[in-house]
Amino acid sequence: MTIADVPAGLAAAADASLRWHPGGPFDLLQTIGPLLRGQGDPAIRTAPDAVWLAFTTPAGPATLRLATTGPRADPAVDAQAWGPGAADAAGSVPRLLGRDDDWTAFDEPAFHATLPRMVIEARRRNVAVRLPATGRMIDSLVPTILEQKVTVIEARRGYRYLMYRFGTAAPGAGSVAPANLLLQPTPAQWLRIPSWEWHKAGVGPQRSATVMRALRSAVGLERLAVLPAAEAGAKLQTIPGIGVWTAAEVVQRTHGCPDSIAVGDYHLAAYVGAALTGRRTDDAGMLRLLAPWAGHRQRVVRMLGLSGFRKPTFGPRMTIQDHRGH
Numbered sequence: 001m002t003i004a005d006v007p008a009g010l011a012a013a014a015d016a017s018l019r020w021h022p023g024g025p026f027d028l029l030q031t032i033g034p035l036l037r038g039q040g041d042p043a044i045r046t047a048p049d050a051v052w053l054a055f056t057t058p059a060g061p062a063t064l065r066l067a068t069t070g071p072r073a074d075p076a077v078d079a080q081a082w083g084p085g086a087a088d089a090a091g092s093v094p095r096l097l098g099r100d101d102d103w104t105a106f107d108e109p110a111f112h113a114t115l116p117r118m119v120i121e122a123r124r125r126n127v128a129v130r131l132p133a134t135g136r137m138i139d140s141l142v143p144t145i146l147e148q149k150v151t152v153i154e155a156r157r158g159y160r161y162l163m164y165r166f167g168t169a170a171p172g173a174g175s176v177a178p179a180n181l182l183l184q185p186t187p188a189q190w191l192r193i194p195s196w197e198w199h200k201a202g203v204g205p206q207r208s209a210t211v212m213r214a215l216r217s218a219v220g221l222e223r224l225a226v227l228p229a230a231e232a233g234a235k236l237q238t239i240p241g242i243g244v245w246t247a248a249e250v251v252q253r254t255h256g257c258p259d260s261i262a263v264g265d266y267h268l269a270a271y272v273g274a275a276l277t278g279r280r281t282d283d284a285g286m287l288r289l290l291a292p293w294a295g296h297r298q299r300v301v302r303m304l305g306l307s308g309f310r311k312p313t314f315g316p317r318m319t320i321q322d323h324r325g326h
Contacts, residue, residue, distance in 0.1 A: 010065065013176055014080035016090040021076050022097065027128035028068050028077065030306075031097055035132055035253055037143050038156040042163040042182040054170030054183045055139055057092075060084025063170040063177045066093070072128060083171030098130025101256050106296050114292055116276055119300055122307035129302065133256030135225040138218055139184055140253045141236070144246050145210050146203060158201040165201075166193055187218035210241030229257035258299050261290065267311070268301070274311040275304045 032051055036044050045052040050067040062085035068075040077097060081089040105111060112120055134140060146162075147155040166189055167182035185193070191212060198208040214221065217239070224232040232255060233247035245264035251257045262268055263283045273281030276289050290297040 010080055010176055014065075014082060015086035016081045018079040018090040018093055019076050020079065020094050020097070020099075021074075022099075022130070023074075025073050025128035026068065026075055026077070026097075026130065027072065027126075028066060028097070030126065030128065031130045031132050032066075035134065037159055038152070040156070040160055042160060042167060042180060043139075043184055045178045045181050047178070052170075052177055052181055053089075054173075054177075054181045055085075055089070055134075055136060056183055056186060057085030057088035059088045061168070061171055061183050062086050062089035063172050063181065064089045064093070065177070066097075082176060086171075092135060095133050095135060095256075098132055098256060100133060101131040101258070103299070106258075106299050111296075115300070118275060118307045118309060119303045122303040126303065126306050129306070131256040131258060131298070131302070132253065134254050137221045137225055137232075137250065137254055138187055138215065140250045141214060141221065141242075141246075142184065142190060142211055144249045145207055145214070145242070147249070148207055148210070148241075148246060150207075154202055158203045161201040162193070162197070162203075165197060166190075187215040190215050206241070210239075213241060214239050225254055229255035229260060233257075233260060252298060259295050259297050261287070261297050261301065263287070271311045272301065272304065275307070275309045280311075 028051060029046065032044070032046075032053075036046075039046075043054050050065050053064045053066070055062060055064070060083060062081050062083040065080045067078050069078060070076050077093065079090050079093045081087070083089075107123070112123075115123075143155070143159050146159050163182050163184065166185045168185075170177055170181040170183050173179055173181045195205075195208070198205075221236075224235055227235070229251040233244075233251045236242050236247040236250060237244065243264065245262050248257075248260040248262045251260050252262075263286075269283045269286040270280040272286045272289060273279055281289065290300060293300050
């Protein structure tokens, strides 16, 4: 997708700006997509002319507007940022949008020859995809914990409730930015949320306790962003309540990890099995199927998701739980 040039008034009003050239095909919405917690994510808003993000940097809160200009085969990304953290936010754009995500080895003919036809065709149609890397551990960790062992619908409902109740307006919200763009609570703000509010959000005590336990080590957790993805994931798992699934989901977003697989996901193993063999499988079976592409297993899964393949619907569905009572 190519988005129109940034309006002159917005560019002039920004506290910091950056133009980044990906150096080849690039699709902003496909790249940002894995960061969205549903279409109603209060911290990320997509508009016809831009993508807006709100987050807190070490220098303070920031609002970031991203838009592409030029041909999809070789565009530029224009970034404008507002708020105390504007400079940090603008400076994070290249990494955020996959500057360090190198598909060279994946795209080599010898490697492609080992891939299923479905994956090859999906990659041919999606050469503009990058794996994003936010570098923001807490922003990824909290909503991922909320997704543990519940349906996506339930998790996102709870996340939105907590964001609207305890999030804060992004810099420039309602003037330069969308009025409903919100910052996630800071670690200190998350820790002050009372138990009954977690209950109202439909978040059970096990998940809320895991959030509380993790955020008491927030400073140390943010330092994991500079470690290799595998090491960061292993250190996350030293926190009780955070297992391999949560760690994988986090480093996929924070590090742009091309290999981490969400073992323990309710649907993923069955989906991968059905796509690659026509039969459901379990986690062990999924790992065996993906083993030939070690180092690129998440790239393979991403391409399967973009292939258009849909797993046949059979078997029990996860029941939506309601922890709020009546």
